[in-house]
Amino acid sequence: MHIVIMGCGRVGSTLARTLEQQGHTVAVIDQDPTAFRRLGSSFGGRRVTGVGFDQDTLREAGIEEAGAFAAVSSGDNSNIIAARVAREMFGVENVAARIYDPRRAEVYQRLGIPTVATVRWTADQMLRRLLPSGAEPLWRDPSGKVELAEVHYSPAWVGRKVAVLQEETGVRVAFLTRQGEAMLPTSKTVLQDGDLVHVMLRTDELEQVEAAFAKGPEEGAH
Numbered sequence: 001m002h003i004v005i006m007g008c009g010r011v012g013s014t015l016a017r018t019l020e021q022q023g024h025t026v027a028v029i030d031q032d033p034t035a036f037r038r039l040g041s042s043f044g045g046r047r048v049t050g051v052g053f054d055q056d057t058l059r060e061a062g063i064e065e066a067g068a069f070a071a072v073s074s075g076d077n078s079n080i081i082a083a084r085v086a087r088e089m090f091g092v093e094n095v096a097a098r099i100y101d102p103r104r105a106e107v108y109q110r111l112g113i114p115t116v117a118t119v120r121w122t123a124d125q126m127l128r129r130l131l132p133s134g135a136e137p138l139w140r141d142p143s144g145k146v147e148l149a150e151v152h153y154s155p156a157w158v159g160r161k162v163a164v165l166q167e168e169t170g171v172r173v174a175f176l177t178r179q180g181e182a183m184l185p186t187s188k189t190v191l192q193d194g195d196l197v198h199v200m201l202r203t204d205e206l207e208q209v210e211a212a213f214a215k216g217p218e219e220g221a222h
Contacts, residue, residue, distance in 0.1 A: 004029065004061045004092075006052030006082050007073030011098065013038035015070060020045055027061035030073075053082035055089065068094035076100055083113050138198065148174060150198050151209060153191075156216030162189045162197075169212040171199040 001024050005012050008030035016026045016039060026045035029052045030036065036047045050057030052073060063069065069086035071079035076099050083097040096114045099105040105115040139148040157165055162173050162185040175182050176189070177196035183189075191197070201209055 001025075001067040002027070002062050002065050003068045003070070004058065004063050004066045004086070006030075006069070006071045006079070007098075008032075008035035008038055008047075009072070009074060010038070012070070012072045015072065016045060017043060025062075027066075029057060029061050051078075053078060053085050055085065058082075058085065058090065063090045063092065066090070066092050068092065069096075071095075071097040073098075076104055080104070080108055080113065080115075083108075087113070140203065145203055146200065147203050147206075148198060148200055149206065150196055151213050153197060153213040154216035155193075157191050157213070158193050158195075160191055160217050161187070162191055163187045164217060165191065165197070165213075168217060169209055171201045171205075171209050174198050174200045 003019050003024050004027045005016050005019075006029045008016070008028050012028060012030070013035075016028050020026050020043060026043075027048055028036065028039065028045060029048045029050060031049065031051060033047075033049045039045075039047070046061060048057060048061045050060070052058070052071060063086060066086075069083065069092045071082040071086075073079055073082075079097040079099060083095045086092040087095045096116060097108065099108065099115045108115050138150055141147070151171075153165075162176070166173055173185055175184050175198050176191075177183075177198070178192065179194070197213075199209065
């Protein structure tokens with residue numbers, strides 16, 4: 001796939017190198033030509049100097065044959081404008097924009113532009129470690145009805161199978177994070193101390209799921 005990235009800061013350059021290593025072709029747009037130094041000499045993709053929402057600049061970066069576009073510059077307005085141009089003017093199917101203001105992120109998410117709210121995500125992740133209770137939504141679909149959430153659980157669940165956790169709480173465990181690595185649980189996976197549990201659920205079920213996770217397993221459940 002050809003992928004266009006607007007913004008060659010730490011996020012954009014890391015994203016570009018990672019995608020190229022995975023076999024994709026990549027073009028990076030930035031207004032500052034010195035920013036391309038972050039890509040390193042081994043980067044084989046296009047370096048395009050210009051404004052990321054300018055149509056001619058986007059064409060130079062190969063937007064017309066792109067399957068994805070990421071707007072990760074330091075400006076919220078520039079990112080969202082560029083994302084909308086990529087989707088609405090050029091029909092790019094996979095588009096995402098980084099937004100620093102979480103209030104804006106929610107608005108654009110409802111408009112169908114997937115966003116990553118950097119500041120909110122970082123603050124939320126810190127809060128999860130400082131105040132480990134309840135649940136923290138990680139992703140919500142544009143309708144607001146379904147979400148992916150990290151749900152904290154009673155220590156009583158440690159040593160029990162994930163399958164039992166699912167059966168008793170009525171949720172689907174999407175994945176676990178164990179020692180910093182994501183993993184997909186099987187029917188035999190046992191919850192270990194320190195595991196982070198990420199579940200898919202209906203938003204209106206969040207409170208009862210939190211309560212079930214906090215309560216612990218029924219007597220005799222393994």
